[in-house]
Amino acid sequence: MEVSVIREILKVVSQPDMISLAGGIPAPQSFPMDIMNDLFAGVLERFGSQALQYDRSEGFTPFRQALAEFLHGKGIRVTADDLLVFSGSQAVLDALGKVMLSASTRVAVEAPTYLGALQAFAPYAPQYIRLQSDDQGLIPESLEAALKSNGVTMIYLVPTFQNPTGRTLPLARRKAIAALIQRYNALLIEDDPYRDLRYHGQTLPTIKQFAPDHVVYVGTMSKIFAPGLRLGYCAAPRAVHQWLVVAKQGTDLHTGTLNQALAAEYLNGGYLEAHLPKICHLYRPKLAAILAAIDKYLPAEFKCSRPQGGMFVWVQAPVGWDMQALYWEAIAQKVAFVPGQYFFAHAGEGAETMRLNFTMAQPAVLETAIKRLAGVIAAHKVDHALASA
Amino acid sequence: MEVSVIREILKVVSQPDMISLAGGIPAPQSFPMDIMNDLFAGVLERFGSQALQYDRSEGFTPFRQALAEFLHGKGIRVTADDLLVFSGSQAVLDALGKVMLSASTRVAVEAPTYLGALQAFAPYAPQYIRLQSDDQGLIPESLEAALKSNGVTMIYLVPTFQNPTGRTLPLARRKAIAALIQRYNALLIEDDPYRDLRYHGQTLPTIKQFAPDHVVYVGTMSKIFAPGLRLGYCAAPRAVHQWLVVAKQGTDLHTGTLNQALAAEYLNGGYLEAHLPKICHLYRPKLAAILAAIDKYLPAEFKCSRPQGGMFVWVQAPVGWDMQALYWEAIAQKVAFVPGQYFFAHAGEGAETMRLNFTMAQPAVLETAIKRLAGVIAAHKVDHALASA
Numbered sequence: 068m069e070v071s072v073i074r075e076i077l078k079v080v081s082q083p084d085m086i087s088l089a090g091g092i093p094a095p096q097s098f099p100m101d102i103m104n105d106l107f108a109g110v111l112e113r114f115g116s117q118a119l120q121y122d123r124s125e126g127f128t129p130f131r132q133a134l135a136e137f138l139h140g141k142g143i144r145v146t147a148d149d150l151l152v153f154s155g156s157q158a159v160l161d162a163l164g165k166v167m168l169s170a171s172t173r174v175a176v177e178a179p180t181y182l183g184a185l186q187a188f189a190p191y192a193p194q195y196i197r198l199q200s201d202d203q204g205l206i207p208e209s210l211e212a213a214l215k216s217n218g219v220t221m222i223y224l225v226p227t228f229q230n231p232t233g234r235t236l237p238l239a240r241r242k243a244i245a246a247l248i249q250r251y252n253a254l255l256i257e258d259d260p261y262r263d264l265r266y267h268g269q270t271l272p273t274i275k276q277f278a279p280d281h282v283v284y285v286g287t288m289s290k291i292f293a294p295g296l297r298l299g300y301c302a303a304p305r306a307v308h309q310w311l312v313v314a315k316q317g318t319d320l321h322t323g324t325l326n327q328a329l330a331a332e333y334l335n336g337g338y339l340e341a342h343l344p345k346i347c348h349l350y351r352p353k354l355a356a357i358l359a360a361i362d363k364y365l366p367a368e369f370k371c372s373r374p375q376g377g378m379f380v381w382v383q384a385p386v387g388w389d390m391q392a393l394y395w396e397a398i399a400q401k402v403a404f405v406p407g408q409y410f411f412a413h414a415g416e417g418a419e420t421m422r423l424n425f426t427m428a429q430p431a432v433l434e435t436a437i438k439r440l441a442g443v444i445a446a447h448k449v450d451h452a453l454a455s456a
Numbered sequence: 457m458e459v460s461v462i463r464e465i466l467k468v469v470s471q472p473d474m475i476s477l478a479g480g481i482p483a484p485q486s487f488p489m490d491i492m493n494d495l496f497a498g499v500l501e502r503f504g505s506q507a508l509q510y511d512r513s514e515g516f517t518p519f520r521q522a523l524a525e526f527l528h529g530k531g532i533r534v535t536a537d538d539l540l541v542f543s544g545s546q547a548v549l550d551a552l553g554k555v556m557l558s559a560s561t562r563v564a565v566e567a568p569t570y571l572g573a574l575q576a577f578a579p580y581a582p583q584y585i586r587l588q589s590d591d592q593g594l595i596p597e598s599l600e601a602a603l604k605s606n607g608v609t610m611i612y613l614v615p616t617f618q619n620p621t622g623r624t625l626p627l628a629r630r631k632a633i634a635a636l637i638q639r640y641n642a643l644l645i646e647d648d649p650y651r652d653l654r655y656h657g658q659t660l661p662t663i664k665q666f667a668p669d670h671v672v673y674v675g676t677m678s679k680i681f682a683p684g685l686r687l688g689y690c691a692a693p694r695a696v697h698q699w700l701v702v703a704k705q706g707t708d709l710h711t712g713t714l715n716q717a718l719a720a721e722y723l724n725g726g727y728l729e730a731h732l733p734k735i736c737h738l739y740r741p742k743l744a745a746i747l748a749a750i751d752k753y754l755p756a757e758f759k760c761s762r763p764q765g766g767m768f769v770w771v772q773a774p775v776g777w778d779m780q781a782l783y784w785e786a787i788a789q790k791v792a793f794v795p796g797q798y799f800f801a802h803a804g805e806g807a808e809t810m811r812l813n814f815t816m817a818q819p820a821v822l823e824t825a826i827k828r829l830a831g832v833i834a835a836h837k838v839d840h841a842l843a844s845a
Contacts, residue, residue: 095505103508107496116484119492119682154543154686158708165579186706190554293508295713297543317575319547323712324684 076394080403086436088423089403091230091378097346097426098293102338109332110325118328124316126152126300127327133334134300141262143273143284145302151311154322156260156287156299159311160187162318163221163256163283166310168193172220175213177205179381179410179417181230181258184223193220195412202372204229204236207243214251221254226274228261228377231410231422235375238271245277254307258285263343265376266351280304288330290378291343296326350378356430357423360437366444378426381407384444388419393447402439465783469792475825477746477812478792480619480767486735486815487682491727498721499714507717513705515541515689516716522723523689530651532662532673534691540700543711545649545676545688548700549576551707552610552645552672555699557582561609564602566594568770568799568806570619570647573612582609584801591761593618593625596632603640610643615663617650617766620799620811624764627660634666643696647674652732654765655740669693677719679767680732685715739767745819746812749826755833767815770796773833777808782836791828 080087110118114129125131131147138145153159160183168174168191175196176184196219199209205224213219224244226236236244248255257274275284281304288298303311315321333339357380361371365382372381384390390406397403407420425433469476488495499507503518514520520536527534542548549572557563557580564585565573585608588598594613602608613633615625625633637644646663664673670693677687692700704710722728746769750760754771761770773779779795786793796809814822 090510092510095509098505098508100500100505100508103500104496107493111489111492116487116489117684119487119489119684120484121479121481121678121683154708154712157706161707183706183709189706190703289510293714294510295506295508297708297710297712314579317546317572317578318550318707319543319686320572321686323543323686323715325682326712326714 076406077403079398082401085398085401085403086428086432086439087403088425088428088433088436089405090424090427092424092427093290093294093346093378094349094426097349099333099338099342102342106329106332106336106338109336110328113332114328118325120324122321122324122327124312124321126150126322127324127331129335130327130331133331137334137339138286138302141270142276143302144276144279145284149302149308150300151303151308151315152322152327153299153301153315154319155289155294155297156258156285156301157183157187158297158318158322159283159285159299159301160184160256160258162311162314163307164188164191164193165314165318166307167221167254173218175210175219175222176412177224177229178412179231179407179420180223180412181225182410184258185412197413198222200232200234202234203240204234205240205244207240207247210244211247214247214253219253221256222248223256223258224274225258225260227259227271228264228374228379230261230377231379231405231407232381233372233374233377233379234381235271241271241274242277245274245281248281249278253281254304255282256285257282260285260287260290261377262286263291264347264350264378266347266354267375275302283307291339291346292330292333296323296329298322298326298330350426352430353425353428353433354380356433357425357437360434364437364441366441369444378424380423380425382421382423383407384419384421386419390419390421393421393443396443396447397440400439400443402436402443404440465795466792468787471790474787474790474792475817475821475828476792477814477817477822477825478794479813479816481813481816482679482683482735482767483738483815486738488722488727488731491731495718495721495725495727498725499717502721503717507714509713511710511713511716513701513710515539515711516713516720518724519716519720522720526723526728527675527691530659531665532691533665533668534673538691538697539689540692540697540704541711541716542688542690542704543708544678544683544686545647545674545690546572546576547686547707547711548672548674548688548690549573549645549647551700551703552696553577553580553582554703554707555696556610556643562607564599564608564611565801566613566618567801568620568796568809569612569801570614571799573647574801586802587611589621589623591623592629593623594629594633596629596636599633600636603636603642608642610645611637612645612647613663614647614649616648616660617653617763617768619650619766620768620794620796621770622761622763622766622768623770624660630660630663631666634663634670637670638667642670643693644671645674646671649674649676649679650766651675652680653736653739653767655736655743656764664691672696680728680735681719681722685712685718687711687715687719739815741819742814742817742822743769745822746814746826749823753826753830755830758833767813769812769814771810771812772796773808775808779808779810782810782832785832785836786829789828789832791825791832793829
């Protein structure tokens, strides 16, 4: 099981003095600790014992209402009834796997794609169809070829600040993809956790907006409130929606009521509006710091993505490099990352890639980490030279 | 899908003036509302931002430690490392289904058994082997016959105050069942949500204590703290344990950190110890009231279980009665229950049975409900007589 290998790999991350660029973890400084008491008091006052009681599988109504309003403000036109709340967006992906996938089904994914999606789908053992991407994300022609060859049960995509690459699909491609899934009557999972973590440039519309009946839009409170509350959600076409409710009921009955009530307070009280700029303000210099350090220290032949938001930078070394081997050498130098190969649905791809997270460490620490990584790469180059001498 | 049928049936429960004996829901008066502020303050002070952060799939370490100590005090000898935390005990059952079951596997269950377990296992499409029960629960000889015929992947049991019947396995049967699963090297799921809701009689040891390497012990905080926090847990044999962690990671990464931190405070601060007697004090007269009302109002040929704890009483009418038909007549009289047929793994069983919950309504309201139910039954008898005249 790949999952277990990654668990073993990432165990070392918690060693003392380790600088971790490995996680996909928000900085604790991004949590609204100063308002948590107010939120909790508001929940007890407004909802009382209801916040501790069993609730509907669909989600806590006040949270869904607040969420619908929040999404509306961003041009995503959904009602509270369209929304289903899950225990993190990971649980949305699991439910989609349960409802849609089996060993005889095919899922089209980017290469690389989000590791958590592969983990969620794994128990249902689907086959994967590899879509082609470039620096702007999924190439629409590649999707069309996959849809033409047919038999695609669903397509999984992170169009904005993709995990792991940080890439964002431009507007024209979003429209082209929306047109394609409508023409071929296909179902697209639009996983959109990083949308609000934009540090530069203009916000783009979702694909959901262009093809509402063909997209399951997946969102989360993890990056804009707190991941420890485990609050994800989706807006799915009706036929999928009703099966997701049945799956949800069998999986965990419903998502925690107290956490949903806290999120309702966070949204309704105007707290998110006030807090979100602080999160972006916290992460913007970190993105600048890691990109500057990469430019300064890494060899020119190591290409990296230039995201305008999100949590990750993707580094691609020349073919022949093995980042899994490099990983253990980096660990010895007290810096951790995720070898890129785990983000590919097909084995044997991505050995020369790595994912770097920039949200956890401070800017100066990010520079130190990249400098150490550059040292490991330089030493490795020498080793290579000696070995072939 | 049966699940959807039940959802439709139970939708009417929220109608105004409805007396619901349908849910499996704790009374809101059983929640420790008076200490929630203290617990929350304790969590922020002790754990700070850690309570809002991503955490281990296995569960929040301070909660697992507190839980291990709590269980130890009850003679269940597990360490924090043995425990895995899930999003409600429903999520334990889902994970067990994911790890253990497929269309080629067999699960041995009581008839009737817990509906939520059937819902959790349904997506994995196992076959069910029917075990025989009497007023004291599972008959060990029936289990032995099932194990002898072999091919049983796992056995699912609620040995204490079973949902739906309220039945409790006596000590001798617990020992006999432990001996059998050891002899046949079988895996037993011991689902134990109601253990602490004992209003009369002596606590019995778990089956886990007699066969620790053959039992997945499943517990929950839902009945002794608050169900809206969605905190379940299990202690499984090592080989199962490690696969459950992998399944858990793909399903929802981990269970809500804040809720686990609240539960750790609840256990460590001695709050549970002080609060649990209040819950039993609240429910004891309700159990007495529903049993007295059944004795007083229902026809003598309607047999009911006599539990010493838990949340449910099981009523069995003479063969020929159809409680699903009766349900809609009862709804018209503003009283709801769950027709018993949904608790059977095999279709066509249990038409003459019903499950009555006694924890939600006040004692006087329980009497009113049973009186109304008796009226519906009496009217139905007349209809029957007219129809056959």
